Amino acid sequence: MPDALPPDRSKTPRQRWMAVLARADADAVQARLGDVPRYTVLRGPEPGLVMVRGRTGGGGAPFNLGEMTATRCTVRTDTGLVGHAYVAGRNERLAELAALADALLQDPVQQPALLRQVIEPLAELQEARRAEIAAKAAATRVQFFAMRNMRA
Amino acid sequence: MAYVAVKGGEQAIDHAHAWLAEERRGDTAIPELSLAQIDGQLGRSVDRAMGEGSLYDRELAALAVKQAQGDLIEAAFLLRAYRTTLPRFAHSSPVDTSDMRIRRRISAVFKDLPGGQVLGPTYDYTHRLLDLELAHDSGGATPKCHDPMTAMPRVPDILRREGLMEPDGDGATEPGDLTRQPLAFPASRDVRLQALARGDEGFLLALGYSTQRGYGGTHPFAGEIRMGEVAVEIEPPELGFAIDIGDILVTECQMVNQFKGSKTVPPQFTRGYGLVFGFSERKAMAMALVDRAMRAEELGEEVTAPAQTVEFVLYHADNIEATGFVEHLKLPHYVDFQSELENVRRMRREHETSPPPAGGGLGEGAVRTLVNR
Amino acid sequence: MSASIDLPGFADPVTEAQATFRAVLDAMARPGTIHRAGQHLAAPAPLDGATAAVLLTLVDHETPLWLDAEAAPARDWLAFHCGAVLVPEPDTACFAVALSLPDLARFSAGSHEAPEVSATVVLQVPALASGTRYRLSGPGLREPEELSVTGLPPWFITQWQQNRTLFPRGLDVILCAGTMLAALPRSVSIEEG
Numbered sequence: 001m002p003d004a005l006p007p008d009r010s011k012t013p014r015q016r017w018m019a020v021l022a023r024a025d026a027d028a029v030q031a032r033l034g035d036v037p038r039y040t041v042l043r044g045p046e047p048g049l050v051m052v053r054g055r056t057g058g059g060g061a062p063f064n065l066g067e068m069t070a071t072r073c074t075v076r077t078d079t080g081l082v083g084h085a086y087v088a089g090r091n092e093r094l095a096e097l098a099a100l101a102d103a104l105l106q107d108p109v110q111q112p113a114l115l116r117q118v119i120e121p122l123a124e125l126q127e128a129r130r131a132e133i134a135a136k137a138a139a140t141r142v143q144f145f146a147m148r149n150m151r152a
Numbered sequence: 153m154a155y156v157a158v159k160g161g162e163q164a165i166d167h168a169h170a171w172l173a174e175e176r177r178g179d180t181a182i183p184e185l186s187l188a189q190i191d192g193q194l195g196r197s198v199d200r201a202m203g204e205g206s207l208y209d210r211e212l213a214a215l216a217v218k219q220a221q222g223d224l225i226e227a228a229f230l231l232r233a234y235r236t237t238l239p240r241f242a243h244s245s246p247v248d249t250s251d252m253r254i255r256r257r258i259s260a261v262f263k264d265l266p267g268g269q270v271l272g273p274t275y276d277y278t279h280r281l282l283d284l285e286l287a288h289d290s291g292g293a294t295p296k297c298h299d300p301m302t303a304m305p306r307v308p309d310i311l312r313r314e315g316l317m318e319p320d321g322d323g324a325t326e327p328g329d330l331t332r333q334p335l336a337f338p339a340s341r342d343v344r345l346q347a348l349a350r351g352d353e354g355f356l357l358a359l360g361y362s363t364q365r366g367y368g369g370t371h372p373f374a375g376e377i378r379m380g381e382v383a384v385e386i387e388p389p390e391l392g393f394a395i396d397i398g399d400i401l402v403t404e405c406q407m408v409n410q411f412k413g414s415k416t417v418p419p420q421f422t423r424g425y426g427l428v429f430g431f432s433e434r435k436a437m438a439m440a441l442v443d444r445a446m447r448a449e450e451l452g453e454e455v456t457a458p459a460q461t462v463e464f465v466l467y468h469a470d471n472i473e474a475t476g477f478v479e480h481l482k483l484p485h486y487v488d489f490q491s492e493l494e495n496v497r498r499m500r501r502e503h504e505t506s507p508p509p510a511g512g513g514l515g516e517g518a519v520r521t522l523v524n525r
Numbered sequence: 526m527s528a529s530i531d532l533p534g535f536a537d538p539v540t541e542a543q544a545t546f547r548a549v550l551d552a553m554a555r556p557g558t559i560h561r562a563g564q565h566l567a568a569p570a571p572l573d574g575a576t577a578a579v580l581l582t583l584v585d586h587e588t589p590l591w592l593d594a595e596a597a598p599a600r601d602w603l604a605f606h607c608g609a610v611l612v613p614e615p616d617t618a619c620f621a622v623a624l625s626l627p628d629l630a631r632f633s634a635g636s637h638e639a640p641e642v643s644a645t646v647v648l649q650v651p652a653l654a655s656g657t658r659y660r661l662s663g664p665g666l667r668e669p670e671e672l673s674v675t676g677l678p679p680w681f682i683t684q685w686q687q688n689r690t691l692f693p694r695g696l697d698v699i700l701c702a703g704t705m706l707a708a709l710p711r712s713v714s715i716e717e718g
Contacts, residue, residue, distance in 0.1 A: 012393070019383075019396035042533055043606065049235060050386055050397065051243040052208065053327065054349075054427045056341055058306055058404065060320035062246045063327045063342035065349050066429055067235055068208035068384065070397055074605070084391060086241065088384065088398025089209065130253055135296035137255050137380075140271040144263065241608060242586060332587070389586070390605040 017105055017119045021098035022087040024122045029097045032118040038078045039100055045073035045092035071095040077103050176221050190214035199401075199430025200224050204471060205231025206331075206350040208400050208429050225352075225471050232472050242386040245394060249404045249427070250306055252380040256431075259307050260374040261408060267304030272379060273431075307376035308406050308423060317421045318411070337463055344446055344466060345439075349428055351469030353435040359459040360441035368445045368457030372424070375408035379431050403432050407440035414452050422451060532567045534581055534606040541565070545582040549699065552708035557661040557670035559653055564704045569602035571595060571624065575701040576649045577602075583645070584609050584620050591618035593627055596649070621646045626677060629684045632696055640693040643711075650676040653702040660718040665710070671718075672707055674700060685715050 011019065021029065047069060054065040072086045073095040083103025085095045105114050177184065191198050191214040201213040205228035213231060220226035256272025259265050271277075311317035327342035335347070348356065363369055381399040388395070405426035413419035424444025426436035445459035458464050468474060535541035548560035563574030572580075577599075584590055586608035592600060599622075603609045612618050615631040621644055635643030656675030688695045688711060695711030709715065 015393065015395055022395070022397050023399065046239075046538070048239045048241045049207075050241055050384065051329070051331075052384055052400065053244050053246040054249070054345070054402075055246040055320070056345060057308065057320040057423055057425050058249050058406065058427075059309075061322055061325050061327065061342055063345040063349075064243070064329050064331075065247070065346070065402075065427055066203070066206040066208060067240070067331075068400060069212065069238070070241060070386075072241060072388075074390075084388065086386060086388060086395060086397045088400070089211070132296070133253065133255060134301055135298050136294045137270050137272055138299055138301055139295040139297035140256075140273075141297070141301075142269040142271065239585065240587065389608060389610060390601075 013115075014102070014105070016123075017115070018085070018098070018102060020119050020123045020126065021085065021101055023126050024094065024098070026091055026094035026097055028122060028125075029094065029101060029118065032121065033097065033101060033104075033114075034117075036100060036104070039075045039103065040078075041073065041075050041096065042082070043072070043074040045071055045095040045099075047071045047090045047092065050086075050088075073099040075099045075103055079107070081106050176219070185218055187211055187214040187218065190217050194222075196431065197222065197224060197227075199432050200353060200435070201227040201231060203429040203432050203435060204228035204350055204352060205235075207231040207235045225475055229472050229475065242388060244397075245385045245387065247382040247384060247400075247402065249378065249382060249402070250309075252378055252382050252402075252404075253399075254301065254304060254378060255380040255401075256433075257304055257376070257378040257380075258374075259376045261307065261376075262310070265305075265307065265310065267302050270301075270304075304378070306378075306406065307408070311375075311408070311421055315420070317408075318417075318423065335466055339462055339466055341443075341447070344462065345425065345427070345443060347466045347469055348426070348439045348442060351439070352471035352474065353432070353438065355469055355471070355474075356438035356442050357434060359445070359465060360438035362457065363441050363445045363459045368448065368455075368460040370409040370444055370453075372441055372444065373408045374437065375406040375423070377403070377405045377433060377436065379403040379433065401430055403428050403430065403436040405433070405436035405440040407437065407444055409444055411451060422447070532569050532602060534566075535578075536565065538581075541578070542582045545578045548706060549579060549582070549708065552699070552706055553665075553697070553710050555665050555670070556663065556710055556713040557659075557666070557672035557707055559672075559705050559707050561704050562701075562706050569599045571649075572599050572602075572622070573649055573701055574704045575706045576622065576647055579647055579699055579701060579706065580607055580609070580620070580622065586610055588619035589617055591615045591621040591632075591644075593621070593623040593625065595624035596622040615644070618644050620644065622649070623647070624649050626681055626684070629688055629696055634688075634691050634694040634696060637694065640695070643694060644696055646696055646698045647701060648698055649701045650674055651702060652676070653700060653705045653707055658718060660716045661709075661713050663713040665713075674707075675702075682715060682717055685709070689714060 048071070049067040050070045051067050052065045053062045055062055068088060069090050070086055070088055071090055071092055071094070074082065074084050075096065076082045081103040083099040083101065083106065085098035085102055087095050087098055101114070101118060105111050191210045194217065197217050198210055198213045201216050201224055202208050202210070204224070205213065205216065212234065213227065216227035216230040217224070219230060254270055256274060257267065257270045259269065308317050312319065328340060328346070330343060330346050335343070364372070379402070381401050383396050383399055385394045385396050387393065407424040407426070408421050409424065411420055411422040422444065424440035424442070424447070426438070426440035426443065428436045428439060442459055442465060445457070446462050446465060448455050448460040455461060545562045548562045552558060552560045563578030566574045566578050568574045568577035580603060584603070584607040589612040590603065590609040591612050591614070600611055604611065615621060615627065616633055618632065621627065621632060623646060626648065627646070629646070632644035632646065633642065635641060652675035654673055656673050657677060658671055658673050660669050661672055662669040692711060697711050698709040700707045700709065
């Protein structure tokens with residue numbers, strides 16, 4: 001049933017690392033980034049709101065479901081790289097670290113090492129958490145054995 | 153209505169608040185609740201405060217529940233007040249519930265639906281017997297199954313393949329926003345859904361129930377209920393592309409109803425839709441029932457019942473507005489009441505001097521007074 | 526991403542936005558009086574400090590913004606610091622930034638039901654407090670007030686008279702030059718003099 005599969009959520013490398021950083025723990029990002037170069041904060045970190053939208057019937061016209069908190073930050077490294085972050089919640093430290101990581105990851109020289117040391121391990125943790133929830137859900141999937149046996 | 157400024161209660165108010173704070177904390181020999189405990193162990197309260205407060209932030213909602221001593225309408229009120237202090241950065245792309253990371257997904261219309269029935273952490277099938285063991289420590293490991301989940305198409309899409317389900321409709325319009333423009337009628341479906349999503353669970357439950365009991369009945373089936381996390385995506389102008397900012401837990405309900413068709417539309421199924429923050433299944437189901445009931449006029453059905461009356465539903469669904477108006481009656485109405493007192497005294501004087509005509513009832517003066525109000 | 530976002534916004538967003546809002550409020554309440562804004566702001570070319578401060582204070586992603594061709598180089602800065610959504614046509618804009626007087630009839634004047642949704646035009650001029658003298662009268666002014674502006678074309682008066690006939694609909698204009706601003710609310714009557 002190919003049309004029933006979730007839509008393709010393919011992302012560019014930058015969209016992917018921003019998505020991972022947005023869901024990460026601030027301490028973990030800081031620990032994995034290690035020593036960071038000097039940078040200037042251009043904006044924020046500031047908390048605010050995002051209006052979350054849904055779709056009528058799940059696939060129709062959009063409607064406003066309600067708001068959520070989010071924090072954004074933009075930094076510029078002394079080498080001139082500008083990094084942005086928008087993260088769910090009110091963790092200003094995470095927003096600043098995520099913006100810094102976004103800036104550093106745009107440097108093609110540093111990128112492979114940062115992906116390896118920061119993004120991939122965080123992504124694995126997030127995937128493991130999702131897999132754990134999926135495994136609990138799968139264990140509650142109903143198998144209609146009894147019904148089949150009765151029919152047989 | 154008129155209110156008078158009252159001075160002199162300041163110290164009494166301060167002392168009342170101090171007592172409230174003490175009451176909230178309770179016995180200091182007992183450890184204080186942490187926000188993590190409230191979120192972790194009273195999660196359904198947190199979900200409800202977020203939904204009716206119309207603000208998704210589990211930690212803030214836990215704080216609101218704590219501050220309100222578990223009064224969930226007060227907690228929602230606190231969240232509504234807090235959100236006004238923050239700037240809005242963006243609106244999200246519509247969340248894609250077909251890409252939900254499923255924790256629960258059931259259908260009451262297809263037993264063997266693709267992807268299966270996933271019960272999730274449900275109260276269904278519990279016996280509603282108080283578990284005395286829970287009075288002490290509880291816990292235990294949840295069984296896990298590592299068979300991969302298979303694709304879970306939405307039930308309306310399955311019906312649509314046969315042309316038996318109404319389409320979702322156009323997806324391009326910019327939705328109205330009750331937090332920006334006041335409610336106006338006729339209210340389009342996007343505005344109705346926003347009002348329902350932040351509406352009072354008890355009110356919607358009662359209205360939904362009334363449709364089942366025949367007040368605007370449409371014979372609903374729970375086509376599908378799904379609960380889990382969806383990604384929230386925004387497109388900041390400075391980036392020019394969409395980014396994920398995180399995930400939120402939502403519950404969605406697709407309520408399926410038979411529709412006899414009209415001159416232009418063949419008989420098919422129609423839907424009511426429910427989508428709410430958190431794991432709030434009862435609210436999502438009630439929302440879907442009331443959404444469908446409010447479509448009566450659009451679908452050419454006779455509007456006879458409260459749940460079908462859009463103005464009645466939307467003007468009374470918001471419990472922050474409702475509590476404000478009901479509880480404002482506590483405020484000083486000394487001047488209003490003074491005039492009422494004078495009115496009643498005058499009417500009694502008139503009554504004593506000229507008794508009402510035979511047959512009793514109110515005197516003409518009293519009737520006029522009532523009408524004039 | 527252009528280099529113009531490297532210029533920061535308000536250093537102290539809450540205080541400076543409040544001070545600018547107060548300046549705009551007072552300017553609207555007393556048409557023709559001159560107020561200060563954006564003294565500490567590194568405004569992006571070609572905007573002046575007052576213009577940039579007013580935009581940082583009033584514009585966000587929910588208020589569509591139209592820029593005239595001369596103001597266009599500031600677009601990235603405005604998109605970043607205000608979250609402004611730029612619109613190509615003036616009629617859908619809530620705010621407009623212009624460096625020379627645009628045709629005011631092209632902007633939304635609001636509806637009779639909601640006159641407050643009309644556009645506000647932020648018009649940056651070469652100088653305030655010098656140049657052509659205008660005589661302002663109307664609500665907020667006990668006595669007629671004089672305002673001198675450099676850079677308004679002669680047909681401005683005609684445009685303004687047209688705008689006034691729409692009342693309660695109509696545009697409001699904020700004039701900015703350097704770190705000075707003055708406001709022309711829709712209710713004010715303007716004569717050359």
